[in-house]
Amino acid sequence: MNFFLDRASLENKDAKVAKMATLVQRAQAGEREAFGDLVEAHADRIYTYLLHLVGDREEAEDLAQETFVRAWESLDRFRGGAAFSTWLYRIATNLAIDAIRRRQRRGPIQSIDAPVQTDDGELDRQVAGQVPAPDEDLFRQELQRAVWESIRELPPKLQPVLVLYDFEQLSYEDISRVLLIPLGTVKSRLFHARQQLKRLLSAKMPVDEYLSTIRQSSWPPVR
C-alpha cells in the first residue's frame, strides 16, 4: 500500500515539475498568461519568505511583486539549470538583503505580529493559517515570534541561509545555488547564524527554564 502511495506521490511531483517547466517555456516565449500562472503558483512562498525576512507586510508585498516583475524582465536569462523557484528565491533574497540594509540604516520597524494602530483603536494582526493557541502552546507561539524577531536582528547575509534551510527546507546545494556561494560557505553561515540566533533568543526568552521543565530534547536520538 505504502509503495503505491509513494509511487503516486512521486508521479504527482513529477507531473508538477513538468507542468512548471512547460509554464516557464511558454512564459519565455512571451506568453503572459503562463507567467501569470507561475506567479500564482509561487506567490505564497515568495511572499512568506520575504515577510519573514523583512518583517513588514507592505514591504514584503512590494518586494514580492518586484521579484516577479524582475523575473519577467530577465526571463530569457533563466536557463533552467536550477528550479524556477530557486531562481525566484535568488531574486527575492537580493531584494530582501537590500531592503534589510536600508531598514537597518533607517532604524527598527514594527513587527508583523504587533497590533495595528487604526483610527478605531488597536487591532490584532490576522495571520493566515494561524489558530488560537491553547495554554500549553502559548510558550511555543511566543517562541516563534521571538525566533523570527531574532532572525531579523541577524546580519543581512546570515538571515537568508537560516530561513532557506530551516523554514523553506532547501538543501545546502539549493541554498548554494540561490545565494551563489560555495557549499562550505553555506554551512559556515548557517552555523554562525544559528549560534547568533541562540544567543539572541536566550536574551529574549527564558529558554533554559523551558528546556529544563517542559521540553523533551531529541537526545538521545531514536535509532
Add this chain to the structure above:
Amino acid sequence: MKRLKCTQVKRIVTLQEPAAWPIGLRDAIEAHMADCPSCRRELALSDLVREALRQTPTYRAPAGFAPSVMGKIAEREILRSRRWPHRLVAWSNARAVLAAAAVAVMLVGSTLVYLRYQGDVMPSPPVGHGGVHVPTYYPNPRSEVGQVPPEAKGEMDQSPRGDASLVEQLIFYHEQAALHEIGTDAGILMARGGP
C-alpha cells in the same frame, strides 16, 4: 572510539539534526553528550529553534497579488517604451546645446584675440629699396606694444577724435600708417636723386 571535543560536537549538532549525524561519529557524539550538559543544551536549543521555524505557518499572498504583478509588468513596459524616445530627444538636445555653446565660445574667443593682437600680428615691416630697413609703426590704440614711439609722433598726423569709435580709430591709424610708408618711400627716392 574517537573522543570528540565540545567545539566539534556543537558544530555537528548545530548544523545537523540527530537523524543526519555521520554514522561513524554517532557513538562518539552520544558518548560525549552523556557527560556534557553544555552540548546537551546546545542540541536542545537547536531542536527548539528548528522546530519553531518549521512550524511557522505559510502566509497567503494578498488578494489580487498575481493580477497586480501583471499590471505592474504592463505598466513598466509602457513606461520603458515611452522613456526611450524621450531620453534620445533629451540627449540629442543636450548635444546640440553643447555644440552651440562650444561654437559661441570659439567665436567670442577668436574675436577677442583678434581685437587684442591685431595691431601686433601684422605683416613683417617692409624692406626699402636697396635693402634699407624702413621702420614702420602699426599703432594699436588699445595696445602698449603698438604705441607710436614719441620720436615718431612728429611723422604721424593727428590722432583721431577722442569720441571716435574703435573701428574708426583703427581705420584712421591704418590710413596713417599707409601714408607714412608712402612718404618714407618718396623720401628714399628723393635721397637717391629722384625716380
